[in-house]
Amino acid sequence: MRVLVHAHRRRRIPSSPVFRMEPQSSGTHGFFPETQDLFLGRAHVGFYRAKRKSDSLVEIEWFAIRGDVRGRGIGRKIIERILSDFKAQGFKRVQLDSAPDAVGFWKKMGFVNLPGSTISPGPHRVVELVRDL
Numbered sequence: 001m002r003v004l005v006h007a008h009r010r011r012r013i014p015s016s017p018v019f020r021m022e023p024q025s026s027g028t029h030g031f032f033p034e035t036q037d038l039f040l041g042r043a044h045v046g047f048y049r050a051k052r053k054s055d056s057l058v059e060i061e062w063f064a065i066r067g068d069v070r071g072r073g074i075g076r077k078i079i080e081r082i083l084s085d086f087k088a089q090g091f092k093r094v095q096l097d098s099a100p101d102a103v104g105f106w107k108k109m110g111f112v113n114l115p116g117s118t119i120s121p122g123p124h125r126v127v128e129l130v131r132d133l
Contacts, residue, residue: 035062038078045069048082056092063096079109087133094133097126 038046046065053059060082065075086094095114098106110131117128 038065040069040074043069045074046078048078050082050086052091053095055090058086058089058091058094060094060096075105076109083109083131083133092133093130095128095130098129100125100127103127103129 035047035049037044038048044066046069047062048060048064049062051059051061063075063079065078083094094111096106096111098111106129111129112131114128114130
């Protein structure tokens with residue numbers, strides 16, 4: 001996702017954001033639409049995609065927040081909402097692969113390294129993380 005940031009056009013983000021999630025497509029993947037767009041008011045702030053792995057396990061396959069709205073707590077609030085929704089649907093655990101530079105964010109959200117996992121080699125290195133709900 002390419003984001004162009006223009007300081008004079010930056011929108012003020014309210015301290016108590018109200019989010020809405022809308023499917024990008026009509027297809028389904030597990031119990032979830034393939035990709036959910038994330039909005040703050042009418043502004044598109046990112047997207048995520050999740051996949052049901054079992055009756056108790058869900059995987060966040062993608063999560064992205066626009067660069068110009070990062071660092072304001074929006075990602076944290078969105079993840080809290082997503083995790084709450086997963087728990088309400090009966091899931092007990094969430095798993096994801098993270099880029100090494102984003103591991104700090106996920107650990108603040110309560111995720112830990114998946115036991116026995118290592119950083120995958122190559123240009124698209126990932127760290128496997130897990131969290132109980």
